[in-house]
Amino acid sequence: MSATRYAPLPEPFALHAGGALPSGRIAYETFGSPAAAAERTILLFGGLSASAHARSSPENPQPGWWEEVVGPGRALDTERFFVVCVNSLGSCFGSTGPATPRPDGRRWGADFPTLSVEDIANGGRQVLRHLGIAQLHSVVGASLGGMTALAFVAQHPGIARHLVSISGTAAASALTIGLRAVQREAIERDPDFRNGDYDPEHPPRNGLRLARMLGTLTYRAPAGLATRFGRTRAATGDRFAIEEYLTQHGERFADQFDANAYLRLSRAMDRFDLAAHGDPEKTFAAAGLRSALIAGVEQDLLFPLSEQASIVEHLQRAGVATHFLRISSEHGHDAFLLEHALFEPALRRHFHPLNDQVIAHAC
């Protein structure tokens, strides 16, 4: 049983880098009651490997990727807000992507067109249309989702009244592009990859596992790894515990994720550049935002705090009331998943009733 629902994409669905998908759909889940006022809706975008399942539900009791943050009485309080979480376009958890069939029934595979973060944002916009939602309280995202939230406000001014972007970036750094390039190379050089036209029964598992091993390392910070693993030896074999941990993570991921989807999403993250939409200050000024919460982690190697600071600067110059939350967490980039409590006070303030009163007055 699944809580996942689907919103169709318009036919065709134009893509940011050119071309179009002849048809498609976006998988989403909702949390809370849709009876809430329109300006009580939160659109939520997740990271590279996230599904639409942000939280457990009677239909799907498995813990979601933001189980402790979304829910009744939580920071994203489903007693007060209607939360719509989407699976990114191009991913492999229900939304159209390289692993889903084309209109003729064959898998997209290597022929899936170039994906942009902007397309993922537009996928979220289609879900809102499908649900008849014209106005958002907030667009919220973390990691890739934090980038997608920026792409959303850049492309759809006037819909979201507030922006929450956690551990995202307006444009990735050379190190981050390089680390993702190594991951892509691992997949593309796996003989089972077959230029992307792999047999779904024999995907490039080794490459995907290797990519995830490296990804996992870069989502963490040195201190967190030192605390958790240090130089402890693995239970078996002449290995260290950190090696065993990475292998297990890689194995699990290779069982779940589609290699072409990984490549498309990875490349989209490299290519995203908010400045391609024009001066970010003007973009934010035109976005109709009442406030923004931008959060980052000092120890984040992949989405360094300087990149969130740059988003904050643009927002402030655009006259948007912006709170910059600087977290110190030895969990690094993954702190929003592993140490969510650090983000909660700021999220609660952001979604506090006082915000609603401001909106009520402004309306």
Added chain:
Amino acid sequence: MSATRYAPLPEPFALHAGGALPSGRIAYETFGSPAAAAERTILLFGGLSASAHARSSPENPQPGWWEEVVGPGRALDTERFFVVCVNSLGSCFGSTGPATPRPDGRRWGADFPTLSVEDIANGGRQVLRHLGIAQLHSVVGASLGGMTALAFVAQHPGIARHLVSISGTAAASALTIGLRAVQREAIERDPDFRNGDYDPEHPPRNGLRLARMLGTLTYRAPAGLATRFGRTRAATGDRFAIEEYLTQHGERFADQFDANAYLRLSRAMDRFDLAAHGDPEKTFAAAGLRSALIAGVEQDLLFPLSEQASIVEHLQRAGVATHFLRISSEHGHDAFLLEHALFEPALRRHFHPLNDQVIAHAC
């Protein structure tokens, strides 16, 4: 024409992790005049991919890996010192390693025994014996060489009067072990690897290239990569300049280096732990050191400054006069190669005649 010479290993040559090499040799080059007093000899250990060729010479005019640091009038002044640089045991530039033949003529390959940093240090010791050198002014090393220098003084007290360890560590962190584990996995999962018994004509090139791409990224720091590459596009294709750079580095390395040698050296670096020789304070106190220069780079991801600080602490507690050089360089770990000028004043002070006077008195 080559300046490389060879020192035989004792037969057998016992290994730190157990077992022995039935025979073997260490490749070395020397710079400066061996007529200098014994206490004017410097034993130099290099990084993971370094050969014995630290500097160009009439016999081999190709630039060495520390071309600007070793030579007449340089920080390691060959007009005053006799510099002996060794190729690490287990490497593939002349010293015995997985790519060299066993006594029966077959390549060692996957059967090469477990290598330790201690063995590399002992290889250097054998070169000194071969040259009839009983006393060193300094043992010097950077990166893996910085670790090897520690292993040398731990195992051979009373030989080196001074220690210079640059961007080394007494024990690698979980992050660094993890990053190396991913590189090893890339090699070992390459179908051409064949459990290490690969055809020398068809080595696991893809895996080695991938390993080096990741290695190269981690030898640099984010700021340096941002300055040099930023988000610049590559000249050809839909790629970023950083991707092209990593690929080129990887290709070049895969042409030069033996995969099994890489694996053995990589694993040796993980396994090294100075504390396995007993309390490091006691180890250093017993080493007969007059002074030490320990250097590190703030931006080093792989050998973080905290690890050099820990070496300094042990040395100071052992009563060794220690200078701790903390460099800020956006080149990160590779600063000792790319921004050697930052290290030179401290190196010059270390090798200054005043040191010699102290030695003369002490003798």
